[in-house]
Amino acid sequence: MLTIDGINVAYGKVQVLHDLSLNVKENEIVTIIGSNGAGKTTTLNAIMGALKPTKGKIDFLGKRMDQLDSNKIVASGISIVPEGRRVFPDFSVYENLLTGACVRRMHGTKLAEVENDIKRMYELFPRLKERHSQKAWSLSGGEQQMLAIARSLVSRPKLLLLDEPSLGLAPVLVREVFDIIKTINKDGTTILLVEQNANMALEHSDRAYVIESGKIVVEGPADELRHSEKVKKAYLGG
């Protein structure tokens, strides 16, 4: 479904990703784990078109994506839940959900159809329904994370990218968020996850990549990586 083939990505003169390759197959949950500054978020930003690779290519469903603008990438079926939730603070929950459908609306989708999708999101996240008119800045961290996920789902993605969904959440909420990710995947959305909570991420994933200094250093089935001595030592607390 998604193939990243040998990309280099740089911020100005500082190269962050070095010949990075990975792939995601349909209906999988794939995790990228790595320490701070390893290049996890940069990889997702490159997929979303926010950063353009200087070498290599990114294909999605057989179509080259690496030089396209973000709106075309969203239109092709990729959506992202950014690191730190990044909801629109002054928008209500409902308005935030509408922004997730901007690209669909620009391509002619009727508002009534988007509102049906928002109703489905309210079924998946009942707390958001209760907070329908509430400004996003006033929500708790967990509610903001649910809103950020729901906002991305309103774009009806085939591939959902999640950047550190557990960041800053209480352990009980982390489990809830990962259960939701599993449900979304069961409903047919492929997931590419970037996470520092390696234990939880590997527990919920089919496959995983370990990234260090912008390079993939280990890859394999998530179960295998959970029992790998190297991964255990570096990312699973021994």
Add this chain to the structure above:
Amino acid sequence: MGAIYGLIGMGMNLIFNSTGGLNIAQGALVTLGAYAGVTFTVFLKLPVVPAAILTIAAMAIVGSIFGYLIYEPVRFAVPTRFMLAALGAGIFITEMAQIVWGPIPFVVPRFIRQSSLRFGNLVFDTQNLLILSVLLVVVAIIYMLLNKTQIGLMMRAVGQSKEVSALMGIPVRTIIRYTFALSTALATVAGVMAGPIFFVTPSLAVLMSKGFAAAVIGGFGRNVHGVIIGGFIAGVVEVFAAFFISSSYRDAWGFAFLILFLLVRPRGLFGEAAGEKA
């Protein structure tokens, strides 16, 4: 007067929300809009309504080009770069207006021939009533556009975060160009309305500072009504100070009030407080 200040401030507020910078050239765009109005009505002798529509449409295109040429090259820089670029562009536009239309002020005929309307003991200037009506219609249109349309939603989203908007697939650069078009259309309405009150000269550009005062008093932010109220307050302060104290320092009183206001309530009457939770 207050309505005109409010319209100029509203345009500045829209740009501030989208770019984080002040469009110092807003006054120059008011001037250009007024001259464009003069061209369609005085030189081309078009009737008022088609002339107004053509003027606003042409100036919206000018605004979009202004955004492309002046804002886009500095969009990743600190907002002061845009302010400086706009300052330079404003001076250029004002000087060019003087070269193209000449230094002699244009007298714009009143839009309504009948000069006043009487309601009992009250007498109203028809020109002022027209300005007030236009302002109400414009505020209603802007409110509906920002709050009830898809493009308005995208404009407000870009105002909150360009980065996240881009990740959501919102075409940020296009939306900012539309915002410049809308803001310039507002400047044009202000310029055309100001035409019959002041003479049309390049010095109309000084109205930018009054629009700025309106936006500061009303509060920069995502409100529409605040800037309009700010405009009326700025206008009332000027008129009262000129009447009761001295008309020679009319502008000075306005700015003295602005400084006082900044000391007491720097975020304006309806501006958002800094330090939100998210």
